[in-house]
Structures are given as structure tokens and as C-alpha cells.
Amino acid sequence: MGELDGKVAIVTGAGRLRGIGRAAAVALARLGADVVITGTGRDPASFPDDEKAINWKDVESVAEQVRAEGQRALTLTVDVTSREDV
Numbered sequence: 001m002g003e004l005d006g007k008v009a010i011v012t013g014a015g016r017l018r019g020i021g022r023a024a025a026v027a028l029a030r031l032g033a034d035v036v037i038t039g040t041g042r043d044p045a046s047f048p049d050d051e052k053a054i055n056w057k058d059v060e061s062v063a064e065q066v067r068a069e070g071q072r073a074l075t076l077t078v079d080v081t082s083r084e085d086v
Contacts, residue, residue, distance in 0.1 A: 002032020012080045015039030015058035017051045022062045029069035037062050041077035 009028040014021030014037045025035045039059040047056060057064075063073035078085045 002030070004028060004031040004033035007033045008036065009033040010036040010038070012038045013040075014062050015042060017048075017054075017056050017061070022065070025062050025073075026065050026069065029066040029071040029073075032071070034072040034074075035063075035066045036074045036076065037066065038076045038078050038080065040079050 009025075011021050011025040011028065013019065014025045016022060021037075021039075025037050028035055037059045042058055044052070044058075047058075059075040059077070063075050066073035080086055
């Protein structure tokens with residue numbers, strides 16, 4: 001059993017391949033947490049070359065990594081700096 005079994009973590013800003021949000025989401029999943037992953041819904045045309053090269057899908061790609069750790073993942077497109085979104 002993991003330290004976070006039965007817990008749910010919310011990770012904001014987790015849509016980038018090389019971002020701390022992605023790393024945190026995967027680490028939390030490895031500890032047993034299910035993870036809610038949020039991102040702003042970036043336009044794929046704006047993705048850096050390394051993300052384009054592997055067909056990165058923003059928060060959906062992070063969700064795939066969380067699920068690969070055996071945990072559930074929910075993705076949300078939201079700008080947490082926007083009062084209307086939150």
C-alpha cells in the first residue's frame with residue numbers, strides 16, 4: 001500500500017512535458033493517490049518541439065502517465081488565475 005492510498009490530489013499547471021506539475025502528478029500517483037490534473041488548454045501549435053515530436057496531448061498525456069502507475073486520473077481545462085474558471 002502507498003502512503004496516499006485512498007487520497008485524491010489536485011495538481012494545477014500540469015500540462016507540460018518538462019514541468020514540475022507533471023512530475024508532481026506522477027510522483028503522487030506512485031504514492032497511491034488518484035490525481036486531478038489541470039491545465040489551461042494550450043494550443044498544440046504553441047507546444048515546444050520536444051512535445052510536438054512525441055505527440056504530447058497536454059493534461060491528457062499526464063493522465064496517461066498517472067494511469068500507467070495504476071491510479072485514476074481526471075483532467076480539467078481551467079485557468080486557476082481566473083475567478084470565473086474557479
